[in-house]
Amino acid sequence: MKNKIGILALLLLSQVCFSQLLTRKLIHGQVVNDSINVENVVVFNANSKTGTVTSSQGFFSINVRENDTLVFSGLQFKSKKYVYSDIKGIDLKIKLEIFTHQLSEVVVSNKNNIKPIQGSQSIVDKKYFDDEKSSSKNRTMMQVGGVENPMDFVRMYKDVFKILKKKYPKKTDFTTQTDFTEIVMKKIGYSFFTNKLKLNDDAIKLFLVYCENESKARMFSKSTTEFELMDFLIVKNMEFKKITAINK
Incomplete structure (x- = not known):
C-alpha cells in the first residue's frame, strides 16, 4: 500500500513539474535607452508567435516560459533577441541601441575657391605662356625638337573613357x-x-x-x-x- 502511495505521489509530482515547463507565465519588463524615450517597440515571442507593444514609457507584459526567445524591434532602434530564463525573474529590463549613421569624414570650408591638390590633372592640363623678356624665342628660325604644342592622345583617351563610363554606368546588385x-x-x-x-x-x-x-x-x-x-x-x-x- 505504501509503495502504491509513493508511486502515485511521484507521478503527481512529475506531472506538476511537466505542466510548469509547458505553461507560460506572465512577466513584466521595460525597454530603455540612454538617450531617448522608448515607445511603440514591438515585443514578439518567437516560440509562441505572440507579442505586444510597449507603452510610452517602454513598459510591457508578455507570457513566456523557460528558453523562449523574445525579439524587440523599433523604428529608431536596432533589433535585439533575448532568451528568457527563470533565473532572471519576472521583471526584465532590456536596453536597446539607437541606429547611428556615421560619416567617415566631413570637410567644411568657407572658401569657394579651393586650391587643387598637387599633381592633379587640372595642373597638368594648365597652359603656361612664356615671359617674352626672360625666355624670348626666335620665330624666324626653324624650331628644333618636334612640335611646340603636340596633341595629347593619352588625355584624349581619358576624356573619351569618362564619357563612356557615364553613358554605361556600372550595374548595381x-x-x-x-x-x-x-x-x-x-x-x-x-x-x-x-x-x-x-x-x-x-x-x-x-x-x-x-x-x-x-x-x-x-x-x-x-x-x-x-x-x-x-x-x-x-x-x-x-x-x-x-x-x-x-x-x-
Missing part, C-alpha cells in the same frame, strides 16, 4: 543592397496598407519593422512581383493584428 522596406514602398501603393490592411500611418511603420524580422523578408529582391509581396504582407498583417490587439 539590388538583391543584396536593397532592404525589405525600400522594396515594399516602391512596389506596393500606400492605399494597400490603408484600404486592404486597415493600418494607419503609425501602424504602417511598426508593421514594416515587424515584417523585417521575418527570415523570409530577406529573400525578397528587386525582381519580386507585387503579388508575392501582397500575399506575404496579408499573412503577416493577421499576425500583427493579433499582437497589437493583446496590448489594447
